[in-house]
């Protein structure tokens with residue numbers, strides 16, 4: 001999987017030289033997390049209970065109690081910081097601060113991960129400020145360090161997720177919001193989880209964030225430079241989501257990658273007064 005992902009990143013860099021720097025960092029981190037082999041302790045105790053819970057709209061886990069391999073995550077975390085701080089970056093000193101902090105206070109990683117997963121923005125931002133790092137960069141490092149565990153968990157839970165019948169705007173596996181959407185070959189809309197990468201089907205004419213489905217509240221715009229993409233928005237809650245049309249885009253990269261290289265669509269959406277679910 002990872003080799004395939006690396007090859008895809010290389011292809012995207014060729015296609016989008018503008019994103020070379022961002023993607024090169026991403027590529028390096030993908031390479032570093034590749035060796036991580038997290039152990040996920042997960043068992044299905046009671047299928048019937050799980051099914052009933054799913055019908056009532058409860059995801060399999062909440063973000064706070066995901067059975068992740070925190071040991072694997074904690075050992076990756078400093079390695080990612082070390083690599084990034086050794087690069088020519090404006091924030092390499094801040095990254096080094098973070099690395100020093102992690103090495104002198106191992107609990108720091110755990111607190112960062114907890115704040116990240118429980119969406120405790122205040123604590124998370126304070127922790128980033130403690131080491132002079134942009135919260136966005138700390139968020140990126142944290143999510144990359146969690147990725148092997150999340151990928152393993154997604155594979156372990158696999159078929160148990162109700163991808164076709166789950167009728168909610170949050171992830172059936174971890175309860176997070178979607179960060180992107182796609183239209184499949186039949187034109188069905190699939191949402192993609194911002195945290196664990198699960199995908200599930202969702203009605204096209206319904207806002208995943210406030211669940212309104214009045215056509216006059218929903219709309220989308222397209223960008224001429226970006227064939228096969230559109231930005232769906234909701235006038236009610238002012239939230240937008242980028243959508244990739246698989247009927248138009250030939251062999252797209254994984255959505256997490258397409259998300260990185262379509263930042264100008266985010267800018268257009270912000271200009272029009274729309275925001276992501278997290279603000």
Ligand SMILES: [Zn+2]
Nearest residue numbers: 171174193196
């Ligand atoms: Zn998820």
Ligand SMILES: [Zn+2]
Nearest residue numbers: 207210234237
């Ligand atoms: Zn809405």
